[in-house]
Structure formats: structure tokens, C-alpha cells
Amino acid sequence: MATVLPPAPLNRPRTLVVGTAFITSAVLMFFGCLFAIYFSIRSDTMAWGMEWFPENAISLVPGGMNMATLTVSVATMAWAVYAVKNDDRVHAYLALILTALMGIAMINQTVFYYMDIALPIDHSEAALLLYVITGAHLVMVGVGVFWLGLLLLRAFGGQDTRRHRDLVSAASLYWYAMVFIYTFIWLFIYIGK
Amino acid sequence: MKNESTVVERIVTTTDSGTLSRYWIISAMVGLLFSSVTGLLVSLERIDLSAANIFSTADEVFQFWSAHRVSLVLIAVLPLMIGLATLVVPRQVGASRLVFPKMSAFSFWIWLFGALIIIIGFLANGGVGTPDAGSESQSVALTFVGVLLAIVGLCGASASLLTTIVAGRIPGLALLEIPAFSWSVLIAGTMWIATLPVLAANVVLIYVDMRGREPVNFGSEQVAWEQISWAFTHPQVYLWVLPLLGVVAEIISAAFKGKPSNALLAISIGLMGLAGFGAYAQTYFDLGTPVFEEAFSIIHAFVAIPYVLFFIAVIASVVVKNRKQFDKRAITPIVLAALSIVFLFQGVIVGALHVIGPLELATRSTVTSQIVLTLGAGVLAFMAAFAWWGELLTGKSISQQKVLITGIIFHLGVGLFAIADLLVGFTGQNDFTGASEFAAGTDSSNWGDALNIISLIGSSLFMVGVISAVAVGCQHAFSKTPAEGNPWDLETLEWTLGEKEEVA
Numbered sequence: 001m002a003t004v005l006p007p008a009p010l011n012r013p014r015t016l017v018v019g020t021a022f023i024t025s026a027v028l029m030f031f032g033c034l035f036a037i038y039f040s041i042r043s044d045t046m047a048w049g050m051e052w053f054p055e056n057a058i059s060l061v062p063g064g065m066n067m068a069t070l071t072v073s074v075a076t077m078a079w080a081v082y083a084v085k086n087d088d089r090v091h092a093y094l095a096l097i098l099t100a101l102m103g104i105a106m107i108n109q110t111v112f113y114y115m116d117i118a119l120p121i122d123h124s125e126a127a128l129l130l131y132v133i134t135g136a137h138l139v140m141v142g143v144g145v146f147w148l149g150l151l152l153l154r155a156f157g158g159q160d161t162r163r164h165r166d167l168v169s170a171a172s173l174y175w176y177a178m179v180f181i182y183t184f185i186w187l188f189i190y191i192g193k
Numbered sequence: 194m195k196n197e198s199t200v201v202e203r204i205v206t207t208t209d210s211g212t213l214s215r216y217w218i219i220s221a222m223v224g225l226l227f228s229s230v231t232g233l234l235v236s237l238e239r240i241d242l243s244a245a246n247i248f249s250t251a252d253e254v255f256q257f258w259s260a261h262r263v264s265l266v267l268i269a270v271l272p273l274m275i276g277l278a279t280l281v282v283p284r285q286v287g288a289s290r291l292v293f294p295k296m297s298a299f300s301f302w303i304w305l306f307g308a309l310i311i312i313i314g315f316l317a318n319g320g321v322g323t324p325d326a327g328s329e330s331q332s333v334a335l336t337f338v339g340v341l342l343a344i345v346g347l348c349g350a351s352a353s354l355l356t357t358i359v360a361g362r363i364p365g366l367a368l369l370e371i372p373a374f375s376w377s378v379l380i381a382g383t384m385w386i387a388t389l390p391v392l393a394a395n396v397v398l399i400y401v402d403m404r405g406r407e408p409v410n411f412g413s414e415q416v417a418w419e420q421i422s423w424a425f426t427h428p429q430v431y432l433w434v435l436p437l438l439g440v441v442a443e444i445i446s447a448a449f450k451g452k453p454s455n456a457l458l459a460i461s462i463g464l465m466g467l468a469g470f471g472a473y474a475q476t477y478f479d480l481g482t483p484v485f486e487e488a489f490s491i492i493h494a495f496v497a498i499p500y501v502l503f504f505i506a507v508i509a510s511v512v513v514k515n516r517k518q519f520d521k522r523a524i525t526p527i528v529l530a531a532l533s534i535v536f537l538f539q540g541v542i543v544g545a546l547h548v549i550g551p552l553e554l555a556t557r558s559t560v561t562s563q564i565v566l567t568l569g570a571g572v573l574a575f576m577a578a579f580a581w582w583g584e585l586l587t588g589k590s591i592s593q594q595k596v597l598i599t600g601i602i603f604h605l606g607v608g609l610f611a612i613a614d615l616l617v618g619f620t621g622q623n624d625f626t627g628a629s630e631f632a633a634g635t636d637s638s639n640w641g642d643a644l645n646i647i648s649l650i651g652s653s654l655f656m657v658g659v660i661s662a663v664a665v666g667c668q669h670a671f672s673k674t675p676a677e678g679n680p681w682d683l684e685t686l687e688w689t690l691g692e693k694e695e696v697a
Binding site: 014036 | 292293296348351352353355356359360361386387388389390391393394395397398401402406407408409410411472475477478
């Protein structure tokens with residue numbers, strides 16, 4: 001008697017990752033515009049021989065610490081994706097918790113810096129752009145941490161397994177984009193001033 | 194099992210793409226009505242009659258003038274396109290429903306909330322700032338919150354549509370083989386995703402600065418409009434109506450039973466998408482030396498003309514080759530689609546004229562003409578699409594005659610409105626710029642007065658066309674004549690695939 005095989009599953013692309021890629025592109029365009037305005041106005045201001053940020057207003061330490069924290073979080077996020085792919089739940093929990101903690105640490109450091117910095121938001125265009133760019137990025141990190149929290153809940157419920165790893169991959173894509181944007185903030189705002 | 198959800202719950206929680214598309218379209222028609230009223234009031238103000246002086250200050254005129262543009266784009270034409278795409282795209286790519294139906298629903302409600310806030314903001318002496326800082330600053334801030342929410346909603350809906358096309362297609366359907374309308378939505382959606390966040394970034398800067406103690410620069414009322422005006426003028430307006438190319442291609446190729454080259458069609462629509470990218474044309478962006486900047490603007494403006502001609506040539510090849518196989522039942526969608534592409538072509542030409550320095554048209558009322566032509570083309574394309582896909586939307590048989598009459602009225606309105614504004618622009622009448630304009634009054638020449646009266650007649654017909662469209666839509670919604678099922682006897686996916694049930 002001939003055996004009838006079940007139909008093969010539909011070979012669709014990973015919709016969640018594709019959707020996240022579109023949303024992440026939108027976020028990148030948002031920051032792209034803010035940076036373009038930042039560079040244009042900075043260039044004009046400097047061309048007139050005027051001061052952009054006041055002397056010693058921007059400290060390198062908080063930006064550098066944040067950059068280091070987020071760089072490590074890239075590794076832990078990749079670790080989470082790898083662990084979920086291999087059905088290694090213990091390591092997946094650990095990696096997701098560490099990534100979320102680093103996101104929270106980054107938020108904490110930035111908020112502390114806001115309270116410490118002696119630069120009011122209405123001081124100049126430079127100050128306003130500094131707060132808008134870093135503030136919008138802070139919101140982005142907050143969304144990322146919230147997403148990781150949801151992933152953890154799902155992981156504890158046993159849902160983030162090898163067959164359902166799209167949500168973790170999508171979150172990682174978003175997280176990498178967030179770190180990529182911070183690299184620009186660190187290079188051009190904290191270092192380049 | 195008995196469904197215990199109430200009517201309100203069902204309305205708010207629906208994720209069905211057909212229902213969501215109806216929500217988008219109905220809300221956008223209301224937005225279009227609001228926009229046409231603001232346009233009519235500004236046209237009334239322009240005619241030099243003491244009885245018609247309905248605004249007391251220049252700032253009031255500016256608020257309505259800017260409300261016309263903002264609402265035409267953000268709460269009328271763009272949502273109309275998204276509504277149409279929400280209905281047709283999932284069916285055309287064999288997905289039956291949107292890939293992220295809950296996100297689509299959320300996007301609609303966020304956009305609707307934003308659109309309502311925009312309208313309230315404008316009506317509460319706010320708007321997007323005025324050149325003489327005469328608005329209520331709290332209301333201006335409120336309007337910008339509305340704009341931001343509307344952008345978030347439109348971005349979410351675009352992302353859902355794009356994912357449906359890219360990742361939700363039926364297996365075996367290559368991206369280059371998808372129907373022209375879905376392709377145009379893919380290009381348009383990608384460009385919307387690339388430009389709407391840029392507008393959002395401007396809005397956030399303005400809002401944050403406005404809410405501080407004293408605005409540093411971005412948030413001051415006098416410059417706020419200048420900073421976001423790129424989104425409501427040439428070349429960006431081409432992007433907002435880009436799906437009209439897909440509508441025209443679909444209708445003409447199906448009605449003439451021919452198929453244009455997929456690659457050529459894809460290239461022409463893609464090029465038009467690139468030509469419409471206007472996010473670089475901002476106050477604070479510096480493209481380089483002034484010479485380079487001017488050269489770039491001129492090239493970008495003129496390059497749209499051959500792109501539209503290229504598209505028309507691709508479509509015309511089908512018409513010429515298959516003219517004897519024309520399906521006479523499709524006269525309404527064909528006429529409206531043709532009028533739509535003619536308006537787009539005119540809009541592109543007027544847009545190119547703006548960058549010719551010696552003509553000095555960049556600040557004349559030709560700007561309004563260009564916007565009305567281009568966005569009017571989008572609305573006409575929607576009417577053509579309603580005649581073509583209306584049965585999918587309403588589930589009822591479509592009265593082609595009524596749609597045609599509505600389209601013709603609207604076409605006359607757009608035509609008169611735009612041609613009068615174009616000509617009066619050549620006579621030297623400025624697009625609205627501030628109190629000096631208001632104090633000086635309009636062009637006092639006989640030509641100027643006559644043209645402004647024609648413009649008023651045009652904007653009145655524009656509004657009559659919109660009211661007629663709403664009436665035709667309502668009549669079909671309550672009609673008892675059921676849909677024929679496949680009125681054009683086509684074997685394409687959108688007519689042959691049924692809809693899946695709602696997502697729980």
C-alpha cells in the first residue's frame with residue numbers, strides 16, 4: 001500500500017523579522033534626519049566661528065561607558081539568539097536577562113548624566129539637538145528593554161524554542177540597530193562634540 | 194458558540210482587512226471633506242470682495258491655508274491610498290489577509306486619533322504655527338502631537354502592507370511577478386517608510402523646542418511651517434500618490450486584455466518613487482555648495498517628466514496593441530484613470546517650472562496649483578479604483594455611471610482650481626507667506642480677480658465632487674443589489690480568492 005505523505009509546510013520568509021526590518025528602517029531614517037540637521041547646523045555655526053557646545057559641557061566618560069555597555073550587549077543578544085536556536089533555554093534566559101540589564105544600566109547612566117550636565121535644553125540649538133537625539137535614543141532603548149521583558153516572559157512559558165525563534169531574532173535586529181545608532185551618538189556627539 | 198461581543202467591541206477590535214480598509218477610506222473621505230472646506234474658505238478670501246472677507250487676521254488665513262495642505266496629505270490622500278492597498282494588496286499577493294492584522298488595526302486607530310487631534314488643533318486657533326506668531330501656542334503643540342500620531346499610524350500601516358507583499362506572498366509568486374498595484378504599493382510604502390520618519394523627526398524637534406521655556410529656533414511659530422513644508426509640496430507629493438500608477442496600470446491592462454512588460458512597469462514605477470523623494474529639501478539640510486544644491490534641485494525636478502512619460506509609454510503600448518479588445522464595460526475606470534495620469538503629468542510639469550529661477554514661481558500660487566493637481570490625481574485614481582474594485586470594498590454592485598459623474602465633477606473642480614492658480618501665479622500672485630501678503634490684498638488686476646473667481650469655482654466643484662463621492666459611497670453601502678462576484682470576468686487572485694476569517 002502506498003504511503004501518502006503530508007504536504008510540505010509552506011516555505012514563507014520570516015514575517016516577523018521582515019516586519020521588524022521595515023520598522024527598524026523607519027527608526028534609522030528618524031535618527032538619520034536628526035543627525036543631518038545636527039551636522040548641518042553645527043557646520044554653519046562653526047563656519048561663523050561660533051561655539052557649538054560650551055567648553056567642558058560634554059563629558060566623554062558617560063558616553064564611553066554607555067558605548068562599552070551597549071557593545072557588550074550586542075554579544076549577549078547574539079548569545080540569546082544562538083541559545084534559542086539550539087534549544088538551550090538556560091543560556092537563553094541568562095543572555096536575555098543580561099542584555100536587558102545592560103539596557104537598563106544604559107538608561108540609568110544617561111538619566112544620571114542628564115541630571116549632572118550643566119547645559120539647559122534651551123541654551124542653544126546644540127543643546128536642544130543633544131537632548132532630542134539622546135532622548136529619542138533613550139526611548140528606543142526603553143522599547144528594546146520592554147521587548148526583552150516580553151521575550152523573557154515567553155521564554156519562561158516555554159514558547160521561545162528553536163521552532164519559534166523569530167521573535168528573538170526580530171528583537172536582536174532591533175537591538176543591533178539601536179547600538180548602531182548609539183555608535184553615531186558616541187562618535188559625533190560625545191567625541192566629535 | 195454565541196458571539197457575545199458588543200457592536201462597539203466588534204468595531205474597535207476588528208482585524209479583518211476588508212473592514213479596516215473601509216474604516217481607512219471612510220475616515221479619509223471625511224478628512225478630504227475637511228480639506229476641501231478649508232481650501233474653499235481660502236479661495237473665498239482671495240477674491241477681492243469686501244463681503245467675502247471671512248478672516249480677520251493674516252494668521253487665521255495662514256492657519257486655514259496650511260490646514261488645507263496638511264489635511265489633504267495626512268488625513269485624506271495618504272490614508273485613501275493605504276485604505277485601498279489594505280483591501281487589494283493581500284488579495285493580489287494571495288495572502289488573503291494582512292500579515293500583521295493587529296498592528297494594522299492599531300495603526301488605523303492611532304492615525305484616526307492623530308487626525309482628530311490635528312483637526313481640533315486647527316480649529317482651536319492652533320495649526321502648524323503662523324508667520325506672525327498669532328496662534329494659541331498650546332493648540333499649536335496639540336496639532337503637532339496629532340501630526341506625530343498620524344505619522345506613527347501611517348508608518349505602522351505601511352510596514353504591515355510591505356511585510357504582506359514581501360513575506361506574505363503565496364509561495365511561487367516572485368516579487369517581480371506581483372500585480373502592478375501591489376508593486377506600486379511596495380515602492381510607495383518603502384518610500385513612505387523612508388520619508389514619514391523624517392517628517393516625524395522634524396515634528397519632534399519642533400515640539401520639544403516649543404515646550405521649553407523660550408524656543409531656541411525650531412519651535413518658534415514663525416519657522417515651524419517652513420521646516421515641515423517639504424512634505425506638502427514638490428517633489429514629495431508625488432510619493433503620496435504613487436499607488437495611482439499601479440491603479441492606472443491594472444485597469445488599463447485588464448480592460449484592454451493586454452499585459453505590459455513587468456520589468457518596464459516595475460522600473461518606471463520605481464524611478465517615479467525615487468523622483469518623489471523630497472525629504473532632502475529641508476530648511477536645515479545643507480547639500481553642499483549653493484550651485485550644487487540648485488543643480489540637484491533642477492535635475493530632480495525635471496527628471497520626473499521623462500519618468501512619467503516612460504510610464505505612459507509602457508501603458509500606451511498595451512492600449513495601441515490591444516485597442517480592438519477593449520472591454521466597453523470598463524469605460525468609467527478607464528476614463529478616470531486616464532484623467533488621473535494626465536493630472537499627474539501636469540503636476541510634474543508645473544513642479545519642474547518652479548525650479549526655473551527666472552520664472553520666479555517658487556513662492557507663487559503655482560505651488561498650490563501643483564499640489565492640487567498631484568493630490569487631485571491621487572483622488573481621481575482612487576475613484577477609478579472604486580469603480581474597478583468597488584465590489585470587493587462594498588460587497589455591492591457598483592453603479593458605474595454615478596462614479597463617472599462624480600469623477601467628472603471632481604475632475605472639473607481640480608482642473609479649474611489648479612489652472613486658475615497656475616495662471617494667477619504667472620501674473621505675480623504669491624502663495625501665502627504672511628501678514629504683508631494679507632495687508633497688500635490679492636492681485637488687483639482684472640486678470641487676477643477673474644482667475645481668483647475661477648479658482649473659487651474650482652474649489653467649490655472640488656468640494657461638490659467630494660460630497661458626491663461620499664454620497665455615492667453611502668448609497669452603495671446601503672444598496673440592496675449584491676455584488677456580481679467577478680464583474681470584469683478576470684482570473685486574477687483578487688477576484689478569485691476568498692477572504693479568510695478574522696484573527697482572534
